[in-house]
Amino acid sequence: MTDSILRELEELTTLTITPVIHGSERSDGLESLVRSLATHFPEHPHVAEELAAIWTGDLEIPGVVVHAWLLKLNGFPVGATVFHTNLRRRTVLQHFVGIDAEARSQLPLRWVQYLANAVFEVGIRDCEDAGTTLLASMGENHAEHARTWERFGYITLDIDYREPRHGKHWREFGAPTFFAMTAQIRLTPAGLEEPFGDVVQSAVKAFLLDYYLLDPDEPTVVHTLELAANLA
Secondary structure (H helix, E strand, C coil), X not given: CCHHHHHHHHHHHCCEEEECCCCCCCHHHHHHHHHHHHHHCCCCCHHHHHHHHHHHCCCCCCCEEEEEEEEEECCXXXXXXXXXXXXXXXXXXXXXXXXXXXHHCCCCCCHHHHXXXXXXXXXXXXXXXXXXXXXXXXXXXXXXXXXXXXXXXXEECCCCCEEECCHHHHXXXXXXXXXXXXXXXXXXXXXXXXXXXXXXXXXXHHHHHHHCCCCCCCHHHHHHHHHHHCCC
16 A cells, blocks of 8 residues: 555655565565664664564554665665554654665755655555544654754644653663653644644654553653643
8 A cells, every 4th residue: 555655755765665564574674674773773772672573473563553664775775764653643653764874975865855755645544544544743853853854844842852761661770761852743634623732742642652651640741741732
């Protein structure tokens, strides 16, 4: 169902997109994906274990469609992107996108925007296949990249957003600790018809409660959701 989206993305970027998911025939795609993420996001080593479990089918996330794409240029792995579609929250969670510097210099100027658009369209398709409609796509970005994502149609959220250290494995290190990130959201036409605060709350819950498995009464979570609810 997403073949046409991937073909268009490949035409626009010159990248070859290889989905690495449960049922993939070759494990070298997973290995390349893990190496790329380790290179670009060394602060998130736990993701390698999660991707391996998803690829083998040992990790099932009810109500969530997992996407992991290996990006190749001229046949060689050069990057990766990972995102989830949370069907219950009707939200795409943008987790990672990274590509080698040498490869970036060979790509069209707007390659990141083309990739973000494809992720957005895949999320719309995921929800349609499940009989619902996507409301939004949300990313946790470093502050220095916020202006770039705003040019792609994302709204920067003033909600004092914080991500837990160690991701969903925070319990292994005791009480959760957090670091500041910039939350940004892009709305679909369906999302524009809903109260903005409701859509943002749903997206934040998809990250903090459903993905990171934080407790809903954790003070940082409560504070962020309160700020989200007051957005208009």
